[in-house]
Amino acid sequence: MRHCLSALLVGLTVLTSDVYAQVKGNLIEIARKAFDKNPTLLRSGYMIRSAEADLQIQRSVFDLNSFSELSFRNNQYTLPGADPRTAYVENSILRNNVLGLSAGLRKRLRTGQLTEFSLNYGFANNNYPLNSFNQPINLYLGTNTSGFTFSLTQPLLRGRARPIATALERANYLYLLNAKSGNEFTTSYEIWQIGQAYWNYYTAYKNLEIYKQSEDRIRNVLAVTEELVKGDKKPAGDLTQIRSDLANQEKLTIMAGQELYAARIQLGKAIGLSTEESLEIDVPENAFPTIAESAFTSGLDKADFIRMARERRADLMAARHGHEALQQQFLLARNNTKPQLDLTGFVGYGSASTGNRLGDVMASFANNESRSIGTGARLTFTFPVNNNWAKGNLTKSYMALNDQNVVVGNIQRLIELDVSNDLNYLENSVANLQKAGEVLNYNQVVFRDEQVKFQAGLTTLLSLILFQERLMTSQLRYLQAYRQFAQAILNLRHDTGTLIVPDSKGFVIDRNAFYTIPDTSNH
Template identity: 65%
Template sequence: MRNFILVVWLLWLGLDHYANGQATIKTNLLDIASSALAKNPTIVRSEYAVRSAESNLQIQRSAFDLNSFSELLLQTNQYVLPGADPRTALVENSLLKSNTLNMSAGVRQRLRTGQLTEVSMNYRFSNNNYPLNTYNQPISTFLGNNAGTLNLSLTQPLLRGRGRRITTALEQSYTLYVDNAKSNNEFANSYELWQIATAYWGYTAAYKNLDIYKQSENRLRNVLSVTEELIKGDKKPAGDLVQIRADLASQERLTLMAEQELYAAKIFLGKVVGFSPEESQLLDIPQNDFPSIAGSAYRPDLEKADFVRVAKERRADLRAAKQGNEALERQYQFAQNNVKPQLDLTGFISYGGVSTGNGMTDALSSFSNYQGRTVGTGAKLTFTFPVNNNLAKGNLVKSYVAMNDQNVVVNNLLRTLELDISNDLNYLNNSVAGLQKAEEVLNYNQDVYNNERIKFQSGLTTMLNLILFQDRLTSAQLKYLQAYRQFANAIINLRHDTGTLIRSDAKGFTIDQNVFYTIPDPTNN
């Protein structure tokens, strides 16, 4: 019985430990950010956009696919000969019967240099019930005639579609669109990571805010306890309790509001990561603290030009815009070429022969017989001139507008990039100065409150003064926490705007926890 109770107890402990392990989600900044790569809807959709761009490129490459073609024709004819036709005496019931089998197959491909090549083979078998051949020699009825031909042709565009640069223009443009989609995907990841880090620091601040309000509440409870003891010793009037209890009730209200803000910050963090409502509520307390000035590699002599240079090299949205612009330039070249008339020169060569007989050997010998052999060569010039050419002209204008519009996008990104960096550095410098001042104010208020509490216990100051300095201490703690949050946000703002918040390689995206704690190094970003 004792062993059974022990086993049940151990089983209960194991199940309780497992349940507690499943009851929360570890809230580590790096783990949360990594989870977003698989869960965040914006990131998932951005990856689909890359796949869509790759499929569009595959469609454009289909213009250079090797295409096969074939044809099979079976035909039977019956012709009632007129009475005056001399063949009526040679065929039964004046009914001329004929059969035809025609087979052809071949391949054609447009080369990336612009030429169109085609290789084909044609075989024709025919017979009839007429007892004479074309040379009026007597033959058996339905004796087959075999004819085989091999053809090779090469078409060279002379105006529209001439040259590799034009022929592959669309393929090249969609290759750039694939790179464009990948760059946009990288920027989308960076933006979502920036949002996640901002939400995480908000969640951390909300958690610490609640702790500050609880500390303030506990200090007021201590004041209330000390006042009650002083009243018992006739050192304080009983009326002082009313003011303290009123301040305590007000502080309890602020604590409840802080709890609501913590809950809202938790749900918002889960929302930007991509968690479900149930997963968002299971987020544990934040495990990462705010970055420190000493560990952030901050220095007051940061040069804006250095970070602008880094941003121009690393910003994925700028790279995507330039790739889109280059793709549109390729399409504009293609549209310019389509305005030209079409002039194609085709050279061809053919080889064939004929044979008589109904057997397979007779069919194959049509390609090898010397008698009846045919070899032909020639050239053909084809000219096509669209009189109005509205389609090509309209596409040219649209392509020109799109290309210049994209130029505006690139130039605007370069303009706003420098403004963003300037704003980020100013915000970083101010947040550092603000954090240092907030720490100084907090230390002063902590010392003042400690001194005032000792004086209050000795009866050397009033309760109102103690409550006043307690409120000032709470306010200083909150402002110090807010300054820390602003400093943490300043780091990720600069990281995102310089394109150094996330890295991409052939295996995907990598996130380094240092990006949340250090400013980018322009010499080694």
């Protein structure tokens, strides 16, 4: 019964992917699938879009803006009895109508100036039969006025220089670069996690094979012992010991099946799959990298890898972009502590005409008799007495800049520590793998010899069981040594910023990133 349950669980665990497989167990395809499924990567992409929107918002400060206004006003004024105009106005009520129309363009330049161009038109009439020259005119004869005005405002203190005018735009551009570099590091981290989960999945899959092989060896010993017992060459009590050992091995196989199930779920979690999708991951296709193909050589220069990491690590680039952005904000905050003194120069043209016809309206723009041309300047001074807002912002900006200095320095420190640890771990994993391979070879030879001796009656059953367990243990340890070596390559790739490669369409995930150490010859 126990054997049936073991076979059922193992069969369900191993063959699930064979029956329902929709996710291929290819490491590169699994890693690429994460771009569509992994929630962390999706959110990181949204952060880039948000940063792009922030930059677009800041660039709107320099957009060309149009403005316009249309107004109409009707006034009725009852003249006092002593007003001489009562003789000319019906019922002593002076009525007038005023129409105003203005339109223009306004733009702030990246050099700091504010420019404005406006066009103004006005129309007014009333029921008074005399004009301003006391000449008799028709009632409600209109007066048309028009004018053009151009002004240029130059900041003299606050906001004077070009770097100040574009500081926030530059800061938001740097925050966009920060978001992109942050996304690259996040992507590398998620691919690193997927790589780890995949190697754990592959290890669990191979572990199950080892336990099943161990079961088969014990069953073979059981079959041989049964024949020896029939021939009175071995005592029947040996069968009980072997069956006990077989039951224990079946228990280990069941546990290995559970570990494989958990490893498959963990891999699906790292990719971003649901439970159902995770269970559809097929058997792993990619074996561990070998020492030969990894391009590993003893005595790797740590300084070369640290230099590469400083150039390639996206989190360090993101921190540097953030530092530059905060520098721009600090310049702006320091500038805002200054008083505001603006000099505005303007030039204007105006003309007028009398009449209610369209031609009279157009004549108001070019009537020589009423033409006026003017120039002038205006000086505006604004000085907040306490200026606590600007002083507080300056202090906060200064603190943020110093804090980011600490962040950049700490990332550089951690890079050196991580790379140094990775290289040490890589060298030890190579040595461990080589030794584990030697131990496995010895145990395979010893177990084969022990089997021959047992059949010939030259050794005991306990000795054979002991060497069988040693062989299984050495197989498991050899597999673990391979997993550690594969993870050592993965760690070094991630910590040097060479696990993924950005391109115009996103990121490139190359097989070499999982199978070879970084090439420092070009750095």
